[in-house]
Amino acid sequence: MYAIVDIETTGGHASANGITEIAILIHNGKEVTEQFRTLVNPGIPIPIYIQSLTGINDDMVRSAPRFNEVAQQIYALLHDKIFVAHNVNFDFSFLHYHLAAAGLHLQSRKLCTVRLSRKIIPGLASYSLGRLCKEVGIEVVERHRAMGDAEATSKLFSMLLEKDHEGHINKTLNPRSKEQSLPPHLPKEDMDKLPSVSGIYYFHNSKSKVIYVGKARNIKKRVSSHFTNNKPGKQKQEFLRDIHHISFQECGTELMAFILEAIEIKRLWPAYNRSLKRFEHAYGLYSFDDQNGYLRLAVDKKNKYSKPFYTFNKILDGQALLKNMIAEFNLCPKLCFVQRNNEPCISINEQICTKACEQMEIPASYNERVINALSKLKSALPSFIVIDEGRNLTEKSCILMEEGQFYGMGYVSTDLKDQDIADIKKYLTPYASNDYIRNMVFNYSIRYPLKIRLNSTLIAEDTPN
Structure with a gap:
């Protein structure tokens, strides 16, 4: 038995939105045998744009039951059926979330009429419910209302059952298939092509733009893990809806995959990558000529317009390195911004500073030691x-x-x-x-x-x- 479901909501993700209407049609594989429909008071205002889309406003749901008042009835209709919907993971995520809040745990096998239509009726320009039904001659009454869309989905599902000569529905229901967990627009063929090796993978949107780059020791296993949960949050739901294609690059080792991921995130700047975009050391060691011709060293915050000789996470690390260079090459702490006050140079008495800060040593002589210090620092960096x-x-x-x-x-x-x-x-x-x-x-x-x-x-x- 199948439960064909459509819901209307206050927004696109379950964790911060409510259901305003639900329709459930019980289908025995040939025809609808039972139906359920109700408006639902979501407990929050319905946004104006949602009201315009669905025609459901706050006045219409004010006297409607809250979801927990009808949760048991909804669960009884769904819990032992195959859950069917157009973009099934959207409807299922809402009902799973709100049923769980009512103390009911829904576990169902799922069928997505978007994914099935792509396989059984290939080659159409669009697989949105309205345009798809128009293409195949199904009339939709009350578009964007739960019962209207559920009835259209029911007629579409009956057509898919009739045309499924290659057994796609049974293949999808096979527990090993994992297809029911995939995003609605992602071809299963893309998943089948993924290798079980180290590398990076790219998620592309409908315009083939890369929206996410990931790394993996096992590409197939890691990509599958993105789809094994259906979290109700906004980011997860939008992420799944945007995935239309997957590509990948194999790498010899996991380290190479880590490196290539970092490079590609910097190059492509994908919308759904958060980490690595802004990872940089905060401080750098810089040199410059002052107005008297002395070569100055300084530890300062990094900026994108200057290239430092060395970089540090903490300013204290940079100052420690600079103090060692001062001691080893007799540099002036004032000219290196280690001593910043107007007092006499503290290193003159220690016979470290040769009085370049008082211009008693010519720039060429002092600068030679600075250059030697930087050369040693550079040569100490390993190849x-x-x-x-x-x-x-x-x-x-x-x-x-x-x-x-x-x-x-x-x-x-x-x-x-x-x-x-x-x-x-x-x-x-x-x-x-x-x-x-x-x-x-x-x-x-x-x-x-x-x-x-x-x-x-x-x-x-x-x-x-």
């Missing part, structure tokens, strides 16, 4: 290659860090012998470095030192497990 598994047995993955900055990544053949960095770069795709990626690779190199090559000629050696 190394991370060698790991490839996408298949004939290749290895390579991630190159050059003087402390992420250069790029790619794949080389397992047959490649004794290559230097210049040769290896030919096989790598360069990417813009950022603090998130740099720290991720550094942390990985500490955790897995046997996968690190400091001498590039070791590129072809077997990578330890």
Whole structure:
């Protein structure tokens, strides 16, 4: 038995909205045998645009029952039936949420007439209920009212049952199919193509624009997890409605997937990605020439128009590094903004400062030590290659860090012998470095030192497990 359902609501997600009308038609696979319809007082004002769409206003629902007053009756109609609706996860999410609030837990197999229509009646311009019914000759009475839309969905479902020569309905109801949990506009073929390997995946909207990028150790499993719950919140419901297509890129390792996800989020700026968009270290070490010709060093907040020599999460970390440079290279704390008052330079008595702050040392001499300090800092930043598994047995993955900055990544053949960095770069795709990626690779190199090559000629050696 099937329960064909349509509801009208005060908004697009259950957690902050109420139901204003519900219609349920019990269908035995041939015809409707029972029907239920009621207005519902949602307990909150109905927005004007919803009133205009449905024709249901606050006066109409004022004397209608609250949902908890009819919840038991609704549950009795639904709990042992197959739940059918046009965009089934929308209607089901509302009823599941509000029934749960009334102490009733609805568990039903589901069928979506949007998804079924795409399979059984392919090639139509639109699968919205109104346009679809017009295409197949079904008259809709009282569009955007629960009973009118439920009756149209019932007639459409009867047509789908009749035309389903390839058994799509039974396939969908198979517990292994998982199709009933998919977003209404996402072809199951997209899910079937997903591999069970490390990589990144892209969700696209109806215009093929990427709206979300994710990473995974197992792409198929991770993508499926997005659809295994049907949370009633606004963001989740809008997210599911916007997904029309999935694409993916395989990566040799989970680390490469993490890196590529960060790169693609920065490049594409997808609407539903929240993290990684703004991750950057807050402070940087900068140098500049002052009006007297002295080369100054300073730790300051990062900005997008200047490139720092080094970056820090905390200003104290930057000041600690700067103090070490002052002590090692006899730099002036005043010219490095470590001492900011008008008192005499504290390092003159300690014979660290050579009185450049009093212009008693010529700029060229002082600047040479600043340049040496920066050169040592730069040379201390490591260059190394991370060698790991490839996408298949004939290749290895390579991630190159050059003087402390992420250069790029790619794949080389397992047959490649004794290559230097210049040769290896030919096989790598360069990417813009950022603090998130740099720290991720550094942390990985500490955790897995046997996968690190400091001498590039070791590129072809077997990578330890």
